[in-house]
Amino acid sequence: MAHATATTEQYAELLQEEQKHQLDERAFGFWLYLMSDALIFSLLFATYAVMVGRTAGGPQAHGLFDLRYTFGETMLLLFSSTTFGLAGLSIRAKNKGAVLFWLAVTFLLGAGFVGMEINEFHGMVVAGAAPERSGFLSAFFTLVATHGLHVTCGLVWIVVLGAEVLRKGLTAPVASRIHRLGLFWHFLDIIWIAIFSVVYLPGSF
């Protein structure tokens, strides 16, 4: 049996050392997951590129997209990336209240983005541009909705981590999880840059 009580201090140091190593590995492992996700998106982009003309006599890109609307969505995401960064800075400042505040703001901005996207999809379906209409629309909906689904998962994750901050405070594991969520969130904004550059902007010519 381990003589834990006799040398708790020694073990605390050992556990801390181990934890530091673990958190470093987890950050890298998560980055690798993001790289594999980037590949999924790039194949969805390639599929979109190959299918953008396959409209089967149905709706085409031009006329489907409203650039001002898309610009609004883009701003929501860009602001949310910045506010998430501010949440990260609040962790550095060890300010629990500020962390929760900026996480909440990020959540609202992200939820606004998802809401706008659902609204956009709904409008398209009602106007006859449903994903089942053509290859082009299947590719469009899948690419953009996959991104939207990722953002939604991010929203759930924000809630979970917010609850953890409330319960446990800004411990090292909690901070490292917020760090990884940050990697995820910023990554999704990068994917969005690609989406409006490959889908919405060229589709508006």
Added chain:
Amino acid sequence: MRSLIDTGDPLLRVYLTGFVLALVLTIIPVGLVTLNLLPETTALAVIAVLAVVQMGVHLHYFLHLDFSASERNNLLTLAFTAVIMVIMAGGTVWILYNLHYRMMA
């Protein structure tokens, strides 16, 4: 916000710079397309370049990616991923455009 300014954290400036750069890099292509300032092919090229630059802005200012030793693993992994992405996406587009042309399918 004030509390963050008060801490004097140098990273605050980094995030705000990134935000402003990204904003500009978004407004330019949107303006280009909305105001029809360039012929289509040129505009597409400009959009592509600006998109890559903005991705770089996010990677550096928000994800803190740089050439330092601590970021080396992440950077190399990203570079490798980029190569594979070009091969897979580029290959797909090349192959399928070729097939569409020849097979009219």
Added chain:
Amino acid sequence: MLGKLTMDALPLYSPVALSGALMEVIVGVAVLGFITWYGKWRYLWSEWLTSVDHKKIGIMYIVLAMVMLLRGFFDAIMMRTQQAIAYNSPGYLPSDHFNQVFTAHGTIMIFFVAMPFLTGLINIVVPQQIGTRDVSFPFLNSLSLALTAAGAALVLASLVVGKFSTAGWSAIAPYSELKYTPGVGVDYWIWAILISGVGTTTTGINFLVTILKRRAPGMTLMRMPLFTWTALVTSVLVVFSFPALTVTAALLALDRYVGMHFFTNGHGGDMMNYANLFWIWGHPEVYIVVLPSFGVFSEVVATFSSKRVFGYHSLVYATAVIGILSFTVWLHHFFTMGEGPAVNIFFGIATMLIGIPTGVKIYDWLMTMYRGRVRLEQPMYWTLGFMVTFVIGGMSGILLAIAPVDYMMHNSVFLVAHFHNMLIPGALFGYFAGYTYWFPKAFGFKLEHKWGKRAVWAWVVGFLLAFMPLYVLGFEGMPRRMAHYATPGWQPWLIVAEVGAVVIAVGIAFQVIQLIVSIRDREALKVTNGDPWDGRTLEWATACPPAHYNFAVIPEVHDIDELAWRKQHGVVESTLAPAEAIVMPDNTSAGMIIGGLSFVLGFAMVWHIWWLAALTGLGILAALVARSSDDHGEHIVGADAERTIEGEFGMEAAE
């Protein structure tokens, strides 16, 4: 309430299907009964299923692989028998069954035999080879195993409830689309692939991080054992290719479930993109399957020639080059789809180039044996079996790389001969070599060698008899996946092939006997010092089997083949003393729970039982959230406890 699931799903419509299903159910019930009779459920759960010990997880992967090998082989011999008798006759196997059989055969062999086998070997060996105590993400490791098993369970379930896919292991569109294949078969395939694919991708991430971050001090990349090198490159291939498989299966699922038009015939679907996306994954996959085997051969050839492997650096570079090039050749799987000469030439040249580093490896291994003191133990037998058969397949591959030649050979049994020539000697013999090599490390006793060597002979002879005729038949124009035929000249060759399959069956029987005999005689075959083969790498410095933490003290590494260096320089025992307290991860049931829920989710999606799918989906999410919020999944192994464990294994710490 139960979606599309009705009593019609039971295989009562056909005697062949019914007997297959009954056999599977009987074996399954027998296994469960055996465990219950001996009262081993608690032991199984607490010592194995909830374990996060990479060694145990590895063993379980290999058990899964071997069980699925029996199932996949049964499919094989069913096909061989059908083809041997079905000249101008329908044979005994109706076409619909035959199609399910060849689809199940390929799906099982690649996803549920090869992948778990190599994952199992990597799991058991790599952490010990790099001198560490566990992988970077032990819970994720357990989860990966559970997800792989869930995928396998779905394929097994399809034999009893419903049907399996008839679309081939690659499920090419538009045949696999709803319009042409409306049943549940393709859906079983999709969910088995998607679920096990998540498991495989996370394993790739796990080992990539482990190898890059957990090597013992002094072990630079260029001092790593070659099996670890191939595990590293394999992990890179996994992380960067499996996303393509996920996309392919997911888009097909969207077509089938939501009525989208990615690969449909009409409405703007692009059928050719299916083949493109599938093979973007599919080609790196075959290197995933073969590289760990090459790693085993490197280890075995060096150990049993009693010298360092020849050309260590060239072997590393060859592995890396194979890894990179494997992403640039995928089109050679569909040279005939209609693309122009420029495209075909590019991929044809890349395909020829990738043969070069493999050739380098073969020469390196031969040169290792040259002037070595070669000991013909079982792993060496498997390696020699590989050497005399694999190169034929390599040459047939170079032949196929020439697009105009491929136009004549594509979809003929020449191709079937080629890829089995790669997979059986190249991958399977390597796994068997690894199995016989590291079995004593995992269990503390060797495998009996006479039955083992007989098994090698049976496999080599059987393989040649079963597949060389297919090269001839391919030249004669016989297509693959044929349930029956009317060309008289083909039958004699197919009869020879059938004999080959029977000889392989004998080989498998020998392996089963070997296992039984070895367990029965385990006292006589026991290994006392942890190093039964006079090994050269660090995994042989631990006990057989090792303590759950592998090394009491993390070793300091000085050179390639660290253990051989230590033996040469008379450095001994520094891994054993002094022992100090260490942190080890706790067991957890979360992996198995999520795996079990995933199986139910997949089943529910196949049969359109939406409420069940939603429920299990939420359950998985809840389990993941609970697990990821847990900050206390570890325990301390104190210095005293370690000393006791080391003493039990007979390796006393130096006082």
